[in-house]
């Protein structure tokens with residue numbers, strides 16, 4: 059079920075497009091649903107599709123094409139470290155290793171307490187702040203060092 | 216002529232609340248739009264000024280903007296769309312993000328002028344998924360402009376109506392390609408379309424559309440305020456104006472700078488504090504990960520403009536994304552990472568790209584793991600050549616370019632890996 063607040067947000071997105079192009083709001087509607095639930099279950103995707111009046115498969119296709127949607131449950135905090143070239147040159151690998159060590163998981167995995175999921179990501183268009191990561195897609199932390207990572211983990215814990 | 220900084224797109228950088236309408240107005244913002252729509256300046260006059268300025272698309276391909284704007288059918292009745300490409304995801308590129316967060320109103324004004332010129336009423340700015348904070352800043356700037364009567368119906372009491380909306384991406388490099396971006400606005404997978412038809416005929420929702428990069432639009436108000444000749448004179452032959460350069464990698468201070476086109480590369484490097492840790496320069500990718508890598512000695516001879524990077528550097532200016540690599544850089548590992556990127560981001564529509572990018576990455580990975588064979592180098596060249604020119608969009612070529620140029624310039628490093636199973640840098 060989409061909450062009232064989610065529907066209000068989706069309606070605002072819908073107002074950006076012609077009335078006969080409700081499908082255009084599917085990316086933001088999925089994002090809004092994901093922010094609410096943490097990830098996109100089949101039901102959540104179907105709810106979004108129903109609200110927009112598009113086939114489930116059309117919404118599912120979009121949810122599986124774009125990297126920032128989660129089709130399986132993730133930890134409370136998803137940490138995505140950019141490891142592309144500009145970040146790699148400034149030791150993003152060291153940040154990944156530090157996180158793996160601190161959290162006791164490999165990239166792609168979630169901690170046993172369900173708190174953290176660790177990911178590698180592609181260029182985030184912010185290479186000047188390398189190395190960097192995203193918390194739950196929307197909050198960026200730049201100029202990382204192992205010490206800053208420790209402070210961040212404290213803060214989230 | 217490398218005197219001035221932050222003169223065009225970065226006019227508000229360094230001022231308090233740079234993104235606010237008040238600050239933008241304090242540098243003369245929206246004055247040009249007001250003059251154009253109240254005096255009803257003819258579209259042909261605006262296009263002539265843009266052509267004179269020498270402005271070329273800042274998204275990477277460098278297509279002349281004034282010419283592109285003439286492709287829109289002027290007398291088409293029905294919806295037409297204007298699109299801003301802020302889907303900046305080419306590794307090494309982070310300039311549009313700074314325009315969005317420090318000077319969003321200049322993008323809005325540039326788009327409004329474009330819309331007036333091409334007879335467009337509705338536009339979208341497609342913003343890269345990973346920069347949520349900038350998306351929100353842009354949304355706030357749109358709200359501010361609406362309240363001030365700078366967007367919407369009858370702008371500033373004239374008969375000019377223009378609506379602009381932000382569309383947020385969610386993680387797909389390929390959506391930077393203009394037709395994939397259009398598909399994505401429509402709420403579909405970001406898969407590039409066959410061209411022709413081009414967007415000017417069949418774009419957003421099947422309607423005539425024009426798409427330009429963020430920096431391109433943000434340059435427009437300056438050009439019409441100071442004149443095309445003024446902008447042209449800021450640069451050098453074939454490269455009018457200023458350019459934002461994103462400098463990343465092994466420098467002391469990674470940064471964006473806006474400088475006159477034609478600045479000698481060593482001066483640009485110095486603006487980023489030079490190569491970090493007192494090390495020597497090994498190589499530079501001057502225009503984002505999709506352009507050929509240039510060895511240090513050649514790069515030091517280049518000036519930062521479209522012609523020099525091609526003729527002297529054997530590469531391309533691209534989006535002005537300068538990735539700096541010092542003497543400790545392992546070129547095999549670096550290519551491994553880039554090849555993985557293109558494999559991961561291929562949309563999968565064309566067989567040569569889908570299969571080829573995977574093949575390239577697996578072979579480079581094999582070499583990086585010390586399991587390569589000498590024949591692999593020819594194989595990589597072969598596979599690369601078989602992708603180039605056989606695909607719907609330029610991502611296929613973009614995947615082949617680093618492979619070909621890394622092997623061309625750093626072949627001994629690859630051979631050493633193959634012979635010894637490890638990097639020659641650790642020898």
Ligand SMILES: Cc1cc2nc3c(=O)[nH]c(=O)nc-3n(C[C@H](O)[C@H](O)[C@H](O)COP(=O)(O)O)c2cc1C
Pocket residue numbers: 271272273274275276277278300301302303304305388389390391392393394426427428429431608609610613
């Ligand atoms: C794989 C690929 C990625 C691209 N990414 C971007 C991008 O992030 N930003 C951009 O402005 N143009 C990008 N482009 C170029 C666009 O297709 C298009 O040429 C450009 O937005 C036109 O604007 P301009 O003429 O102002 O440069 C990309 C092209 C390809 C093939």
Ligand code: SF4
Pocket residue numbers: 389406407560561562563564565566568569606607608609610611
């Ligand atoms: S070249 Fe690659 S990314 Fe471009 S359309 Fe073909 S498969 Fe998709």
Ligand code: FES
Pocket residue numbers: 140141142143144145146180181182183184185186188306307308
């Ligand atoms: S390479 Fe990491 S943000 Fe661009």
